[in-house]
Amino acid sequence: MSRQVQVNLANLTKSDYRGAQSTLCQGCGHNSIASQIIAACYELNIVPENLVKFSGIGCSSKSPTYFLGRSFGFNGLHGRMPSLATGALFADTSLLSMGISGDGDTASIGMGQFKHIMRRNVPMVYIVENNGVYGLTKGQFSATAEEGLSLKKQGANPYMPVDIVWEAVVAKSSFVARSFAGDPKQVKELIKAAMSHKGIAILDIISPCVTFNNQDASHHSYTWGKEHEVALHELSYVPPAEDILVDYKEGETIEVEMHDGSQVVLRKLENDYDPTDRAGILCMLEEANRMGELITGLIYINPGQKSLFEMYNLVDEPLNRLTEERLRPAKETITELNAMMF
């Protein structure tokens, strides 16, 4: 038998999900996230043409060119990915969407738009590739850099860090997760779950910058992540119409039903944890921050929250395919209209 290239249910090979050659540094966390995006989309049998990508500006924001080369995408402005995506997604609401941003892009210059896209529950997988630093401008503090972090040329960071997850939970984001580029399996499962969510899904992924912020003691380094990661649960994504394969004991798991019929199965680890109880989550996060733990996993979810497009009563066809007849009022109306203008 000759060697066959493996294909998925969409009849696509893994390389159909690839993009251009990465120009990021070797070992950059962003590269490993891109690989997991490719793997997740392959495994989800997503047709690349059915997905649209967005990003801001930064090393992280460059990475959409390195996956899903057959998808449309827009690499916009620094900190302004949310608004660009919000407008673009109205064009064809049948499209899936993924936004890639950095911690500078989201939490420094982009804080306002980040908070407001969550208020609107725009359906998008919003990944923050969080390295605590500005990679592309060569190593200044981002807003997620921990207080006291020292960087070459910058001295010590005097300000308090922004916690992306915390911000997302408080902004009532309907899906909030954190992961670590050094934990690729979790990254992949979370991306899959996020793709099945109908509103905004915020993924704060600690993604080390090996060039500028990978000192062992830095809170965004591989070493620190490995040593401090505390997974809330073991997470598996079960596609729609598939049965949960492994049998768990009653009470050992939480199953979250997604709007497309898929399920996210959370197998409990030490924590007894309810990802729908916002108050409990905040207490847990405060405690984890105090302990210096890097909590990862699906932190909050509300699969039922009205998405942006449920707030608008749009026609079924993609808006960008509507023809003149549907868009321009009929000729007769002009006389009536002028009559109203007396």
Add this chain to the structure above:
Amino acid sequence: MSRQVQVNLANLTKSDYRGAQSTLCQGCGHNSIASQIIAACYELNIVPENLVKFSGIGCSSKSPTYFLGRSFGFNGLHGRMPSLATGALFADTSLLSMGISGDGDTASIGMGQFKHIMRRNVPMVYIVENNGVYGLTKGQFSATAEEGLSLKKQGANPYMPVDIVWEAVVAKSSFVARSFAGDPKQVKELIKAAMSHKGIAILDIISPCVTFNNQDASHHSYTWGKEHEVALHELSYVPPAEDILVDYKEGETIEVEMHDGSQVVLRKLENDYDPTDRAGILCMLEEANRMGELITGLIYINPGQKSLFEMYNLVDEPLNRLTEERLRPAKETITELNAMMF
């Protein structure tokens, strides 16, 4: 005995604390807050020249002209009061400062700067005159408008509201309070406490817009505020070196010691509440939101948190009074310097 005008310890009359005639609507909550600012500053014996005012753009942001006419002030740009104030306050760090903003100014266009001024713990009393609406542009939804609120010409608000207090607590603001313009005594005591705080003090004051958003059912109306206000405690400000006059039973009060030696005394009401426990606060707020309660009072405080100016090791004199000798390196240094540039 002839009638004497009353003066305070600074030898000033109440009218020394007034500003220009208000041009806001009659009954506007912002006017009543301005009165309490005047009263608080009078009672605190603040010399107006020792305070500097800032604001953004909006009806709320106009109000700094209506109090403390003898203080410097800068009415800046919409949503950008925080950055303007941050820079200006470096000029003379001995000045007290007060910023007035609106909910649109802070939570819509100003979200980014609002979050970042808290990260820096800039010493300023930051009052958000929160009416859920854009007053000055005649009644559109602000980001704090509740989901479903209906306004003339705007229809119903589809988006989730921003909760200023919640945002402030999560951003690690070192002083967070909420009040209601219909509760002037509490407003005044909170302002006094805030003026003694050495970092940023966020005061979210529900301040009804009688012209555009004062329907009984609106969450920013007088009626709603009166009906739903739940004060966390009875709060009194005790100036430095004054004794607490009333005797409370052991355990009935919490006393918070401020950096200037003043005390804030919180007499417990029904809630058992610790304003230094961030996790507890978040749970309490989540619960209150669920119950539709308008929690008011001093919600969170950390009097010890390093303020912006403690992060910088500045000379004792105001920077804006330093002379050329202190600022320009000596003539001899230039030769050395050029030698370094080979």
Add this chain to the structure above:
Amino acid sequence: MPTDQSSTQLPIVNDFSITVGTVNGSGSQTSNLTILRALFKMGIPVSGKNLFPSNIQGLPTWYTIRVSKDGYLARRAEHEIVIAMNPASFAQDLAGCVPGGVFLYDDSIKLAITRDDISAYAMPVKTLARESGAPSNLRDYVANMVYVGILAQIVGIDMDTIYQALDFHFKSKIKPIELNFNVIKAAHQWAVENLTKTDPYRVEAMDATKDYIMADGNTAAALGAIYGGVQFSAWYPITPATSLPESLIEYLPILRKDESGKETYAIVQAEDELAAIGMATGAGWGGLRAMTATSGPGISLMAEFTGLAYFSETPVVVWDVQRMGPSTGLPTRTSQGDLNLCYFLGHGDTKHIVLLPGSVTECFEFGWKAFDIAERLQTPVFVLSDLDMGMNQWMAKPFQYPDTPMDRGKILWETDLEKLTEPWGRYLDKDGDGIPYRTLPGNRHPDSAYFARGTGHDEYAHYSEDPDVWVSQMNRLNKKFENARPILPKPVIQRREGAKIGVIAFGSTDPAISEACDYLGVEGVPVDYLRLLALPISEEVNEFVESHERVYVVEMNRDGQLCQILTIELPDRCTRLISLTHNDGLQVTANWVKAAILAEESK
């Protein structure tokens, strides 16, 4: 009251201005619009202008109605009839009345009438309001109807047309119509019984408004956009632009009824202007007819995104309803001060199409045309209106149904791509006109996707730092811009026998300039008048300047921004250009234009 007799002057008919001085937030707008509409219904040309402060309630406000048998609609600086309802501005209002003019005032204002060269009539406003039987919460409001009735009696406004005006205003709801009309009638009756007319001003029915409508520019712009098939608008409130998106919200559900019962558009109130232009740019990239509306401060904030839209070749329409800047400036005063900024907005070399509607009718027309141009050229289009045009009431030619089908520009869908024989490139100048073909997200053809960006890219939208690629893309953008000149709306030229000098202007100054040209003709100084409708300029402008000895460029800003742009565009002839600027926040008047030109001409 017997008219005409007590006055020895000749009657002055249908040629004067009425100014109501009141307090803002007092609800006088209904009264003023009622007068305006009634006059219009009588067939008399009118225009209405509101001069209001930047606050919500309690400060002096003026509403001026110009009545002009000659059809002149510009602001005049003179007030023949002054209605003083506000104690705070009483003295100023009294002083502002022309000699021989009419001064109607609320008799509860206990201030002295210090002039005897005018006809002053006291109005028992409070009494009549009280007697109206209106509920006490509406009493202040109906008090404003008193001056409607008394004015109607004094100048002779037809009571039937007043009724029609109220009927229109209250959408035929009988209760408010009756309430208000009763007050007006009572006031009218009071005037009949108590006033002796000593002034010459009166109105007489004409037939000069039959083919006209009355509207404000913001409503017209929104309606035009609806006929242009607007699908997406993101906006952030700002005076004086706000009523433009608010009109979209009002009229879209009325005019755009899809058979599905669902919506073919979305309007999003953004968190600020950065997000508004960001969303609109995203939607434009997605293939929607997308727009935003703002004013000066918003334009400043849109600079970065405009540059992205220019460079990524994304169609988006931006209405700038100008107010007086710099900075927050005078938010409730008019200006044409954003021209230069909009034309060049963005860092690096950027240039934008700017449309310059000069009437409410053109606001409608450019409302739809802007989309055609933006999509044809794949670039941002700015439409510059201003507070005066956008928010005031203008008599205008009726809106015309678009005379061309929608031009969606060069878009390739699945079937188009299938037909291609050569590979498609997003930034490939296939037709040699500088305009490439674009695909839209949602296109499922495997070759359709491309990655848009604000960074350097080659013809196939791939990232490139190659110097030659950069130059060629920048030059293609320039070519596209140059090619826009002939397809943009052409200037409108009014010629006069023997004119050796010309005037160039744009936008809301049109009525004043036209009127001034008439006056100058009378003074023996015939002038030709070119009204610019778009930037970049077309050949006609060049010819106009070439064929005149001197050309006055009249505009409402300090630095003569259009004159500067024309200087750059026409260096060979720029010495013929003379800049005349008016920048006090009030609309320019015909007399000012006339005097300014005469002063220059006599130099």
Add this chain to the structure above:
Amino acid sequence: MPTDQSSTQLPIVNDFSITVGTVNGSGSQTSNLTILRALFKMGIPVSGKNLFPSNIQGLPTWYTIRVSKDGYLARRAEHEIVIAMNPASFAQDLAGCVPGGVFLYDDSIKLAITRDDISAYAMPVKTLARESGAPSNLRDYVANMVYVGILAQIVGIDMDTIYQALDFHFKSKIKPIELNFNVIKAAHQWAVENLTKTDPYRVEAMDATKDYIMADGNTAAALGAIYGGVQFSAWYPITPATSLPESLIEYLPILRKDESGKETYAIVQAEDELAAIGMATGAGWGGLRAMTATSGPGISLMAEFTGLAYFSETPVVVWDVQRMGPSTGLPTRTSQGDLNLCYFLGHGDTKHIVLLPGSVTECFEFGWKAFDIAERLQTPVFVLSDLDMGMNQWMAKPFQYPDTPMDRGKILWETDLEKLTEPWGRYLDKDGDGIPYRTLPGNRHPDSAYFARGTGHDEYAHYSEDPDVWVSQMNRLNKKFENARPILPKPVIQRREGAKIGVIAFGSTDPAISEACDYLGVEGVPVDYLRLLALPISEEVNEFVESHERVYVVEMNRDGQLCQILTIELPDRCTRLISLTHNDGLQVTANWVKAAILAEESK
């Protein structure tokens, strides 16, 4: 290796360019700077330019060192000596070498040398690096020292000066110096033993750098600002501006030692450019010498605040280290494309002082002068540098200590207010020069306070919507701007016998233009050269244009932005201006300028 013998050509001494093709992030910068510094120490005029991609690691990068006995520092397009360290750019590098040139390459790159018109030398880079005994994590890094040693041997760079260069670079730390120097020595020795020189290029010690320093513009600007007493800087990282504020952070603690041991300044990394300019404006209002530094996208974002600073009359200094736009454009390529935007930044009528340093020395000078001008005029001052000037290494005249005391402008403190006999007004034109007096927060005099705002205000800073007040304040602002002309840095004019034509340019193109003027002189086309140092222009520019038949305006953007501004400023003479633009992201060369002018002249 015996030099000079194997070559029949005449030696080419101190007049060529060396280009190193490598991978970014590979640590070659130390090697390149070492070569540059060693040559400079030998007394030979040099300049060093880095051409790098917009990423961090792994893409092709080139460093070019020009060696010029005549002291020409501009970029040349020709590469005489090419050092190829990067397989990815090998073919391109090989092709780029001039005929007769030198091609040094890493022998581990197994690609064919397809040319025989050059001298190609293979370098055993990996072997020598391995043999160096450097720890394995530093091996890639020291590999770059191999070409230093071999090049030194081939062209004759003095090994002592190389040692001095390393000593400087490693701040006399003996370990790294020795490590690197040993590699260089070994490579040098290897070349002596193994290479036969077949090319004519060599260096010889001169005495032409004694009175010069070597620096980049961003460092110079920061140092100048420190000598100007900078007290506050807020900034947001952006290429190519970042190293300016980073140099403030580096040098302030060294140069500004207060006796108290405390700091007399504060540097704040803001969350974005809106906040950076906001903080700087606040600090400027508070009376601090305040600045920010950014590049194009940041300028776009600063539009609204700049308008506020202009209108509230707040001094603030903005450095724009330009990169190629529009939009994100080419972040690592140079340009002069923000001139127009900076000059007019903001909605409404705004105009700003723009300073145009043309050398590293002037970056230092304008570093301090910008504060004097901003505080004197109470207005924003833009200083336009660019990537080439800001980030590359330039030989330059030493920094001069400021020759005037700090000019803090018109500030009134408590004692000044006490002495006043008339009431002070913040916006009162007391001196008739358009510049009012200001007070600063912290002033405890009861009359000192005022309320600053971006809205209309009268002479006493009270809110005003009065049309006349508005006009008078806007006109005063204009008067202040006009009065700035004579006090801004004057243009520098180089004249040549018999010149009928002129060139106007600004900024980093200076070396290329000067060099081109020499060449044109040789060609029999003498040109005078005016280098503009500031906008608005002064009378000298007018005179210069007036006294030449044609004036070429040379600049690095697409649309000829300076030419447009000069056209507006000098409409009477604008037909003499001819725009020559170069916009590919690379610095203009003397040959390009020469050819462009000759082409026009022969038309």
